[in-house]
Amino acid sequence: MRKHSPAALGALAVAVLMTVVGCSSPNSPNTKKSAQSDGYDPGYTCSKTSCPTTLTAGLAGGQSTFVRNFNPFSPTATSGTFFMYEPLWMFNILKQGEFIPWLADKPAWSEDGKKITIKLNQDATWSDGSSVTAEDLVFTLEALKKDPELQKFEYVAAKAVDAKTAEITFAGPAYTLESTIGGVSIVPKKIWESQDLKKWTNPEPVVSGPYKLGQFSSQQVVLQARADYWKQKVPVPQIKIPILGQAEEQKLMSGELEWSGGAIANVKKVYVDKDPEHNHAWYPSYGSLNVYFNPARKPFDNPSVRKGLSLAIDGDQVMKIVTQDLSYSISPTGMDQKTQGKWIAPQYKDLPFGKANVDGALAELAKAGFSKRGEELVGPDGKQLTVDLPENAEYKDAIQRDQIIAEQWKKIGVKTNVRPVPGTQLDALKKSADLDVNVGGAVYGANPWSYYNDILSSKNAGAWANYGSWKDPETDALLKKLSETGDQAEQLAVVGELQKIMVEKVPSFPLASIGASAEYNSKQWVGWPNEENPYAMPPPWAAGDNLRVVLSLKPNPDTYGS
Incomplete structure (x- = not known):
C-alpha cells in the first residue's frame, strides 16, 4: 500500500534523537572529519571514520524509468518530490x-x-x-x-x-x-503564476523543504540537502532514489537499499531475522484496508449482496497469513478500535468482526435471491455469483491477500477471478468504475471527516479513496454537516450516522488496519521511528512524515563514532 497518502513534537523528537545518538555538535572539541557531500556540512562529526553521506531510499515502486516531473500537484510526480515540498x-x-x-x-x-x-x-x-x-x-x-x-x-x-x-x-x-x-x-x-498547475512538470524546482534537486537521470534521482534550510541542519546530506524495477525486495535484502516502503510478505522471517541488529520492519496502523464494492454494477447494487460477501470474509485469517499479525481486523465502521476508538459511536462499539460468519452471509445473500445449488451460489437467473477482482500486479502481498479472500468466498459458493493488472490499468478501472470489487486503503486524519470524506464523498468517486465510486446524497449531506461543526459531541453524533451507512449499506467493507509498511537498515543511520518512539509514520512515501524522519536521523555511533 503506497500513498495516497499527513513543530513542538517534531522539534522534541529531533532533539531527543540527537541526544540518544550521541554525535558531537559542531562546537564539540572532539572533532574530526565532517560528513560532506558536494560541500554540504550537516553539522556533526564522527570519530571512527568519515560520516555517512547518503541514504538510499526505495520510492520508485515497479517503475522502469523516471520522468522529470516535480509538480507536487501532479498524480505522476517524480519520486522524491515530497522531500522538497512541505505542508503547512x-x-x-x-x-x-x-x-x-x-x-x-x-x-x-x-x-x-x-x-x-x-x-x-x-x-x-x-x-x-x-x-x-x-x-x-x-x-x-x-x-x-x-x-x-x-x-x-x-x-x-x-x-x-x-x-x-x-x-x-x-x-x-x-x-x-x-x-x-x-x-x-x-x-x-x-x-x-505563468504555469498550468496540472500540466507543468516543474523541471527545476524551487522548494521550501530540506532537499533540493541534485541530479536527475531516467534511472536515479539524487536529492541534495539545502545548506540554507530554514528549520534546522539537515543531517542526511544526500538521498538517492534509484530505479529498482522488480528488485526492490532483493536490494533491501542485500543492503544496497536502506529504506523501503514496500509491504513484504513474511517480513520478519525474510528480512528482520537475517540481521536483527540492523534490519528493522515497522508497520504501524494508519488507516483501513477496505473491500470496495461497485454499486453501479449488478448484483453489487444490492446492499444484501455487499453485506453477505463481507460477512463471509475472515479478516483475522487474512492478516495472520499475509502480515504475520503486523495488521489486524478492525471495526465494520472503518475506525481502528486501537487508535480511533473514541470515534466509534456507542451503538457500534460491540459489533462483532474479524471472523467469517458463513450462516449470516448466506442468510443475507438469500435476501437478494441467492441460494446454494451444490457447491455454487446461484442467483435468480440461475447463474453462479462471480466476482472480478483486479489487483496491482506489482504487489505480491496484495495478490496473496486477494487469493485468500477468494478462497473464503468459495466456501459460500462464490467464484472469484483474482486478476493481476498493471497499476496504471487498475487506476483506470477504478476511475471508470469498470470493475466488480477491488481492495484498497484509506487513511485516518485528525478527525473522522477526512477518512469518511475520502471513501464516501461523491466528489471522490473512482479516486482516492472512494474506489467503489459510492454516490449517495444522504452520505454527502452528512459529510457536509460533519465538516461544519467544531463541537466534538455533535461530531460524534454525525459520525454515528455515517457509521450506520457503513454498517447497513456497506459501500465498502473495512477488512483490517493497514500498516504503513516500512523497512530500514540502521548500520549507517539511527533515529528511526519505532513502536517505542512513534514520532512519525516510517515509510519514505508518507508525505510530511518522511520529512520528520530524515530530519531526525544521525550516523550510527557504533559504526562511525561520535
Whole structure:
C-alpha cells in the first residue's frame, strides 16, 4: 500500500534523537572529519571514520524509468518530490492526531468557524533564498481552486493580511478542514503564476523543504540537502532514489537499499531475522484496508449482496497469513478500535468482526435471491455469483491477500477471478468504475471527516479513496454537516450516522488496519521511528512524515563514532 497518502513534537523528537545518538555538535572539541557531500556540512562529526553521506531510499515502486516531473500537484510526480515540498502543518495519527506545526504555526479559527488565520514561520525560505510568504499561500490556493480536480477544499476567499499571515474565509463552519488545509503544498508565486498547475512538470524546482534537486537521470534521482534550510541542519546530506524495477525486495535484502516502503510478505522471517541488529520492519496502523464494492454494477447494487460477501470474509485469517499479525481486523465502521476508538459511536462499539460468519452471509445473500445449488451460489437467473477482482500486479502481498479472500468466498459458493493488472490499468478501472470489487486503503486524519470524506464523498468517486465510486446524497449531506461543526459531541453524533451507512449499506467493507509498511537498515543511520518512539509514520512515501524522519536521523555511533 503506497500513498495516497499527513513543530513542538517534531522539534522534541529531533532533539531527543540527537541526544540518544550521541554525535558531537559542531562546537564539540572532539572533532574530526565532517560528513560532506558536494560541500554540504550537516553539522556533526564522527570519530571512527568519515560520516555517512547518503541514504538510499526505495520510492520508485515497479517503475522502469523516471520522468522529470516535480509538480507536487501532479498524480505522476517524480519520486522524491515530497522531500522538497512541505505542508503547512501535520497531525501525528500515531499519537491520537497530535498537532505538529511546520511551515505555519497552529492556526486560529473565528468563533463561528468560518475563518481561519494562518501565520507562516518567519524563517521559512525558498531554495532561491527568498521568503515563503502569505502571497505564495494565497496564490497556491487560488490556482488550485481554478481546477475541480486539483482543489483540496472549498472556500469563499483567501487573502494575505501581511507578509506572513493569510486568512481563508468559508461559506459555513469548516473546522474539520484543518487537516486538509494543513496538507496543502505551497509553491512560489513568482515561479508558478505563468504555469498550468496540472500540466507543468516543474523541471527545476524551487522548494521550501530540506532537499533540493541534485541530479536527475531516467534511472536515479539524487536529492541534495539545502545548506540554507530554514528549520534546522539537515543531517542526511544526500538521498538517492534509484530505479529498482522488480528488485526492490532483493536490494533491501542485500543492503544496497536502506529504506523501503514496500509491504513484504513474511517480513520478519525474510528480512528482520537475517540481521536483527540492523534490519528493522515497522508497520504501524494508519488507516483501513477496505473491500470496495461497485454499486453501479449488478448484483453489487444490492446492499444484501455487499453485506453477505463481507460477512463471509475472515479478516483475522487474512492478516495472520499475509502480515504475520503486523495488521489486524478492525471495526465494520472503518475506525481502528486501537487508535480511533473514541470515534466509534456507542451503538457500534460491540459489533462483532474479524471472523467469517458463513450462516449470516448466506442468510443475507438469500435476501437478494441467492441460494446454494451444490457447491455454487446461484442467483435468480440461475447463474453462479462471480466476482472480478483486479489487483496491482506489482504487489505480491496484495495478490496473496486477494487469493485468500477468494478462497473464503468459495466456501459460500462464490467464484472469484483474482486478476493481476498493471497499476496504471487498475487506476483506470477504478476511475471508470469498470470493475466488480477491488481492495484498497484509506487513511485516518485528525478527525473522522477526512477518512469518511475520502471513501464516501461523491466528489471522490473512482479516486482516492472512494474506489467503489459510492454516490449517495444522504452520505454527502452528512459529510457536509460533519465538516461544519467544531463541537466534538455533535461530531460524534454525525459520525454515528455515517457509521450506520457503513454498517447497513456497506459501500465498502473495512477488512483490517493497514500498516504503513516500512523497512530500514540502521548500520549507517539511527533515529528511526519505532513502536517505542512513534514520532512519525516510517515509510519514505508518507508525505510530511518522511520529512520528520530524515530530519531526525544521525550516523550510527557504533559504526562511525561520535
